[in-house]
Amino acid sequence: MTTIAKDVLLQELREACELLGYRLRFEKGDFNGGACILKEEKLLLINKRFSLERKLSTLARVLGEIGIDSVFLKPAVRSFIEDEMAKYRA
Numbered sequence: 001m002t003t004i005a006k007d008v009l010l011q012e013l014r015e016a017c018e019l020l021g022y023r024l025r026f027e028k029g030d031f032n033g034g035a036c037i038l039k040e041e042k043l044l045l046i047n048k049r050f051s052l053e054r055k056l057s058t059l060a061r062v063l064g065e066i067g068i069d070s071v072f073l074k075p076a077v078r079s080f081i082e083d084e085m086a087k088y089r090a
Helices: 006-019 052-066 075-089
Strands: 023-027 033-038 041-047
Touching: 006 023, 006 052, 006 075, 033 052, 041 052, 052 075
Parallel strands: 023 041
Antiparallel strands: 033 041
């Protein structure tokens, strides 16, 4: 996988959320993260207390579950999502 700065990766994943029609929110609480629909708004929630690495991993996993085939992503971003999905399935 091509290395990509974590802050750049986060921005790319944020943009992928938007392309898929989801609004990304970081919230406090006793949860990991995931996608939901609240009053007809598609939301992707991530626990704001997580480390940056865990936020990236959770966000990538959720995007992989939603499906990323319909959007263009940089190869390094797509590879990161696929790698995180493979870890999740293992």
